Amino acid sequence: MGFVRTPDFEEESLANAKRYIIFDDPIEFFSLKHSDMYLQSFLNHSSESDHLNPIDCENFCKMFKHLRVLNMGSAVLDQYPPGLENLFHLKYLKLNIPSLKCLPSPLCTLSNLQTLDMPSSYVDQTPEDIWKMQKLMHLNFGSITLPARPKNYSSSLKNLIFISALHSSSCTPDILCRLPNLQTLRVSGDLSCYHSGVSKSVCELHKIECLKLVNESKLSRMVLSEYQFPPSLMQLSLSNTELMEDPMPMLEKLPRLQVLKLKQNSYLGRKLACVGSGGFPELKILHLKSMYWLDEWTMGAGAMPKLESLIVNPCAYLRKLPEDLWCIKSLRKLDLHWPQTELRQRLRTFEDMEWRYDIQLYPYRI
Template identity: 60%
Template sequence: MLEFHLRLFCERLKRVLAGEEGTLPLPDSTKLTPLFKNLLTESEIIATTLLGKYEADMARHLFQLIREKFDDSKISLPFLQLLDLEESDEEDVERADILEILEDINVFVHESEDAIDTFFINIMQQQNSENESESSTDMALLVGLHTKIIDIRNRTQQLPPGDNGFDIREKSNEIIRLLSEGHRRLDISEFERGREELFDLLIEGPSGLAVVAILDSSGFDKTAFAADTYNNNHVKFYFDCLAWVRVSILYDFGKILDDIIKSVMPPSRVSVIIGEHYQLKKSVLRDFLTNKKYFIVLDDVFDHTEIWDDLEEVLPDNQNGSRVLILVTDPNLLASLEMENGEKIRLDSVLTGGPLIRLKHEAWQFFILHYGSMPLENYFRGEAIPTIWRQIFSVMELPFHLKVCCIYLYVFCPSIEISTRQLYQLWVAEGFIPYHGEETAEHYLKELIHRGIIQVSKRRAGGIIKACYVPSIVYTSLALVAEITGFVWMRERKREPLANVKRCFIWEDLIQFLSLEYSDTRLQSFLNNSSESDRLALIDCENFCKKFKHLRVLNMGSAVLDQYPPGLENLYLLKYLKLNIPSLKCLPSLLCTLLNLETLEMPSSYIDQSPDDIWMMQKLMHLNFGSITLPAPPKNYSSSLKNLIFISALNPSSCTPDILGRLPSVRTLRISGDMSYYQSGVSKSLCELHKLECLKLPKLESLIVNPCAYLRKLPEELWCIQSLRKLDLHWPQTELRQRLRTFKDMEWRYDIQLYPYGI
């Protein structure tokens, strides 16, 4: 994985030669095209040589770098022996030569990227001038790079044969063997017995508030086990309100509090209370839960001992059978508790297969339920560490295309819900997936889900994945690999210079980051994942755009801007842009000069006026605004936004045949605004969108589908629209007609009419 940058550089050169980089084909192909072809040829020769002959050497080195992050005293002896790799002096020298060449390759890639970026920036700056699109300086840079790559290739070919004795898959299999050795796996009967025991405790257990901790264990999926009970219809009927909240390695009780409030309280009350201060929200939640029988699941909980005090403040015990289920990822969380007889928790307290253990707690009745193959003693001896190594190896053995997509997940907070739409857009903008590659991205995501790296959190109608998350234990492994390979840089955890960093993200202190001085920077991606809504000064944004002129991805997150930042129009290579400008009403013309832009996200902006030049942004694929009004195409302009596939939310005034007819590829459309005046025109204009798959309307009252002969079922989300009162369906098939019969008991709410034969 140490050859990441070279492999991605080869993919970029292919896009350059295919005319997919920049906004124009390569000018003067007699001079430039051969140069780029030669760079690609030599780079691929080196990549093939390194991958073919020295993959084992690079994997061994990466393996040892990761090993240095662990404390050997906490790793059990059998596994420690597995990690030990002895090298002869000769092998050590050879590895040093390989690493030196790898370092030179990375320098070459950085210089090449810089030269190509400069070249394309110059082209785009000169598009409207009469000057030549290339300069002698650009040519000299490219010729010099070709000389360097030839030298690196010659040095690589002189290396002795590599050692292919290090097999990642073999190591991974050995870890699995060590994890399972001496520990029997859970069978179906034990799983059923555990489920019955948990079910009885929830329903038939003590009248007072009871907390149940389920331990993570090899061979036992505690999340699936808990979800099986949580989604049980009897459980849903038994409790007044339920909440499933992911905690993660980053403990933030403020977020946990918000998530519980959103799950248990009615939306009307949530909208009022969610923006209030922390103490008030705690008080309101406690009052709301008083006299209610509640069931709350806290998933992915690490060693956050403060959680006990935090929960005690907000969860009342009214002796009505309320329950809290905690899915424990780090058993040290339980070390502060005592057994029912007053003894401290011993290493042999929880044995394989149960039974249910009672613990002592000041406020609640506390239980541990443990089904799996690893006793508690093994956790404290460090034998759970191989689980992390297994995750590391599962990443290392991925094919390259999945590997880069997988490790990129490090930019998202652990256990935080990730929009798949946003994830696909970022993968494309980063160059991991071809332009217009959403189907490919979805395929990659499903593969990573199948391998247990990503978990699904939400699905759309038809089972399409809407959101996902990375479990904390997986995130820990991704962090190790991402940081050691230099693939992604996080300021909070890294202190080295930013000069050669390509991808950077932060979780906090955005203002401080912007105020720092940087020089010789080649940053391509910047993502602000802070939850703070910092208000940014325009001068900071302007300086930021000047410092990082090679950006492809810019996500300012929740940081608030008072107006469109000056200098942004000079980021010619930008493909993904997300800004938070609530006061913006008119889209600036300068924004439309970013002709490489594929994704434009301003969800807090309500745009009343857009410039005609927006029709020049031929690469746009995603528009996401609170609301946007598109202008009618200029009369002398015959082109269209042919690549636009997602619009949210379009003002009804823009839903005309002339506008929607210029959006031939739109699959998802959200319309927001008062449609009373435009209703007839909108209905007719939607016929222009032949590829439309998803239509969203926030206050729908009446829905008429004519005809619906190919419709098998209506989306579940339809019945969640509170304003919906009338539904007319023409020529429904028998299957749909039968499904609708289940809604007979809802006639008090819906006027459902089927034509021509009735229901």
């Protein structure tokens, strides 16, 4: 039986509940005196961000020992809730602990945990015992640092497929090679300071499909030529990398790349050139953002044959789009922000072809 919490909900009816969802104030639920129940799922979907009392959280963990899914939602915890390690059936755990900097060792004893969701936590210290969490599949943090695996540990996180934000200091060959099935990874931090480890490690992720590199240092730039990306890559995003070299000649060789997002300050040059015949063979989505000085883009015949969507924001200095772009039969969506008059006039030829192109120019009235 599953229940949705309502103001007139009677405590007695909780006895047979296996799933419980809250849409109102969670503090009201925690203030109730519950009897021991076989509750398996607790989901807080309330929009409230009230702080929960640690004692109430501890009592909650004692009462609901059979939980498999625990989602505290937006409810704020000022500290890691004591007693949580007793919920050894847990497979999914979501907590909102903004102040958490060190991941507690007891958490690593949850051997059945598959998803650890703590998006508001920026963890710079993680216990070595995290390498014992063999069933772990998803790590969702604001940022997390993984420790080097102890020499006496023979295990690896073989089931881990998703890390939302791994600090660049943890991108060493010794660490990433212990994540053999990783598919989605976001790396954030000083990519210049740790470029040797990051560049050597990324190419060892043979099953990686989605990779995001975010440089958080204002004093350094990423050198793309020092990187080797695995051929399995399907989505790539670069942010604040401040590349001085044209990234296209290197990236167009990736055989499976479908989504490329060159975002905020990713490239500082004036020219882009997709010169290889048949370059970007699988690319469907291309976002060029915050390339403030871009004024020339050339593209060879047969490049990007499967492109469907293109966003250029802004394109204040771009005089024209590549002529071969209009030969791509799959192209349907084109968003241009702040196009100069010359480019806007060139696009008038295509604006009337509503049956083929969805062309959006921003702002509308300029």
